[in-house]
Amino acid sequence: AKAQIGVTGLAVMGRNLARNFARNGYTVAVHNRTPARTRALIEEFGHEGSFVPAESPEEFVASLERPRRLLVMVKAGEPTDEVIREFAPLLEDGDMIIDGGNAHFADTRRREAALREHGIHFVGTGVSGGEEGALHGPSIMPGGSVESYRTLGPMLEKISAKVDGAPCCTHIGADGAGHFVKMVHNGIEYADMQLIAEAYDLLRGVAGMTPARIAETFRRWNTGRLDSYLIEITADILTHTDAATGKPFVDVVEDQAEQKGTGRWTVQIALDLGVPVPGIAEAVFARSLSGHTHLRAAARSLPGPRGNTLDPKSAERFADQVEHALYASKIVSYAQGWNMIQAGSAEYGWDIDLGAVAAIWRGGCIIRAAFLDRIRAAYDADRTLPTLLADAQFAKEIGEAQSAWRTVVAAAGEHGIPAPGFSAALSYYDALRAERLPAALTQAQRDYFGAHTYRRVDRKGTFHTRWADEDRSEAEV
Numbered sequence: 001a002k003a004q005i006g007v008t009g010l011a012v013m014g015r016n017l018a019r020n021f022a023r024n025g026y027t028v029a030v031h032n033r034t035p036a037r038t039r040a041l042i043e044e045f046g047h048e049g050s051f052v053p054a055e056s057p058e059e060f061v062a063s064l065e066r067p068r069r070l071l072v073m074v075k076a077g078e079p080t081d082e083v084i085r086e087f088a089p090l091l092e093d094g095d096m097i098i099d100g101g102n103a104h105f106a107d108t109r110r111r112e113a114a115l116r117e118h119g120i121h122f123v124g125t126g127v128s129g130g131e132e133g134a135l136h137g138p139s140i141m142p143g144g145s146v147e148s149y150r151t152l153g154p155m156l157e158k159i160s161a162k163v164d165g166a167p168c169c170t171h172i173g174a175d176g177a178g179h180f181v182k183m184v185h186n187g188i189e190y191a192d193m194q195l196i197a198e199a200y201d202l203l204r205g206v207a208g209m210t211p212a213r214i215a216e217t218f219r220r221w222n223t224g225r226l227d228s229y230l231i232e233i234t235a236d237i238l239t240h241t242d243a244a245t246g247k248p249f250v251d252v253v254e255d256q257a258e259q260k261g262t263g264r265w266t267v268q269i270a271l272d273l274g275v276p277v278p279g280i281a282e283a284v285f286a287r288s289l290s291g292h293t294h295l296r297a298a299a300r301s302l303p304g305p306r307g308n309t310l311d312p313k314s315a316e317r318f319a320d321q322v323e324h325a326l327y328a329s330k331i332v333s334y335a336q337g338w339n340m341i342q343a344g345s346a347e348y349g350w351d352i353d354l355g356a357v358a359a360i361w362r363g364g365c366i367i368r369a370a371f372l373d374r375i376r377a378a379y380d381a382d383r384t385l386p387t388l389l390a391d392a393q394f395a396k397e398i399g400e401a402q403s404a405w406r407t408v409v410a411a412a413g414e415h416g417i418p419a420p421g422f423s424a425a426l427s428y429y430d431a432l433r434a435e436r437l438p439a440a441l442t443q444a445q446r447d448y449f450g451a452h453t454y455r456r457v458d459r460k461g462t463f464h465t466r467w468a469d470e471d472r473s474e475a476e477v
């Protein structure tokens with residue numbers, strides 16, 4: 001029998017996705033540049049379903065039913081182009097190349113346009129959930145043509161995570177839309193992780209709580225509105241004791257966070273699109289700063305405040321305030337992420353359904369959380385919502401949280417504990433709320449030194465003040 005789908009690139013992700021398809025009853029052709037991986041897959045997992053191993057690209061392509069669906073799971077970047085160069089000449093009109101790697105959406109747009117010329121559908125697809133998700137059900141964000149989704153979509157939906165019976169997979173939009181949305185997902189993930197790390201740091205540094213106590217606190221939070229995969233694993237990590245030293249595990253890990261690049265891409269593209277995403281940016285910079293050991297060593301002896309940790313009763317109250325601060329900051333960073341998706345959608349004409357994106361992130365992916373249901377509800381109620389902060393429910397909650405949020409940011413300052421995520425989120429909130437921003441002064445300065453002009457609050461038009469003249473007369477320009 002011919003295979004309904006083929007997977008080339010059988011490292012952790014490709015292998016697990018191939019197994020997921022096979023476990024769901026599909027016949028799966030499998031191929032890898034180095035054939036040993038293909039053989040290993042068949043030996044170890046061949047019994048799980050119907051696999052068709054292929055050693056050569058020709059054999060692989062010949063084993064696929066038409067239109068062919070060829071899922072590429074190789075290292076993102078040049079390897080993807082190499083695989084396309086190798087396979088595209090073997091394909092025919094209407095066949096599909098699905099790129100499930102973490103490609104940059106601009107590369108996906110380029111590849112899609114080039115392959116479209118040859119009648120081949122190129123389906124850039126975001127896949128989230130890591131190794132486990134790939135095997136048991138990831139969140140899947142396919143881009144590409146509507147036509148390709150007609151036959152491919154049901155298969156992807158079948159292997160995806162399910163929440164309340166609904167698949168965590170939907171057609172996001174044309175060409176690079178899927179990879180764009182996956183990129184923003186990762187940006188939001190960076191922000192979420194940073195906020196959780198700050199909450200932990202404040203509970204430890206201000207409230208004087210041990211990692212084990214903080215784990216209990218996180219576990220309690222995980223039964224409420226912060227219920228999420230990331231809070232759950234955080235509690236688990238904080239409970240873990242290092243076997244070699246008997247210390248809390250978190251204390252034996254070097255305090256330098258690495259990054260692979262999707263968070264950085266999110267910020268770079270946000271700058272290009274002109275979307276303010278300070279929460280995501282601060283998270284990327286916080287990781288970057290942590291790795292600058294020479295800067296940190298040079299600054300280690302600089303003075304800081306001498307803050308005492310709180311007594312146990314105040315510590316409990318403070319923990320509640322941190323919960324509010326974390327929740328409010330989380331709303332803000334998701335608001336920024338969704339604004340970014342809106343901006344990308346408008347720029348590239350993707351017409352992305354913002355509520356549907358929230359729905360497919362409820363399961364399978366790293367930021368899966370009960371919270372996403374609320375975002376979906378907000379966009380279902382109003383597709384044109386300018387910001388999540390304008391949703392009545394979120395506005396109410398953030399209003400209730402704001403006083404505690406301010407206390408926490410102030411405490412961070414008083415105790416000398418860095419909280420860039422919490423404070424940037426609060427500043428963003430206050431900036432959007434502000435009746436007047438000091439941007440008026442900034443614009444006046446621009447006019448002063450560079451004749452960059454300004455608009456007035458009381459009259460239409462564009463103006464310049466002749467700052468060098470004695471009379472400082474104003475001219476309409």
Ligand code: NBP
Nearest residue numbers: 009010011012013033034073074075076079082101102130
């Ligand atoms: P890797 O990103 O480590 O890539 C290894 C695979 O790429 C192997 O199958 C390797 O073949 C193949 N490959 C390379 Br490298 N260069 C090639 C070339 N020039 N031609 C053909 N094949 C080539 O694997 P992974 O961690 O499974 O990730 C696969 C993709 O999924 C990546 O794009 C990744 O960013 C993305 N992703 C990963 C995760 C995750 O949690 N790991 C999550 C979501 C998405 P070989 O065996 O012959 O060396």
